[in-house]
Amino acid sequence: MPHKKHKPEGIVAKPRQVDVLLSQGRPVAEAIRAISVTAFTYHRWRKEFGGLKTDQVKRLKDLAKENARLRKALSDLTLEKLILKEAASGN
Numbered sequence: 001m002p003h004k005k006h007k008p009e010g011i012v013a014k015p016r017q018v019d020v021l022l023s024q025g026r027p028v029a030e031a032i033r034a035i036s037v038t039a040f041t042y043h044r045w046r047k048e049f050g051g052l053k054t055d056q057v058k059r060l061k062d063l064a065k066e067n068a069r070l071r072k073a074l075s076d077l078t079l080e081k082l083i084l085k086e087a088a089s090g091n
Helices: 008-023 028-034 039-049 054-089
Strands: none
Touching: 008 028, 008 039, 008 054, 028 039
């Protein structure tokens, strides 16, 4: 099953929709089901993006992507350094 990519607007809006449904007296499980995400996803979003605004969530996601890219670049450079060090010690 393919993964959905939720947009920052949805990540901010869906937990708020659950809050509205809860205030109307619906059970938590039913309110979460109404926004079409799993309970795990809802609670993760609530924990991670609790009081953020849409632009802050977008910025946070961009920083996470940049961080992943930089970590990969660092690991590649470290591997190259180790290979060169090993090759130089053979001489």
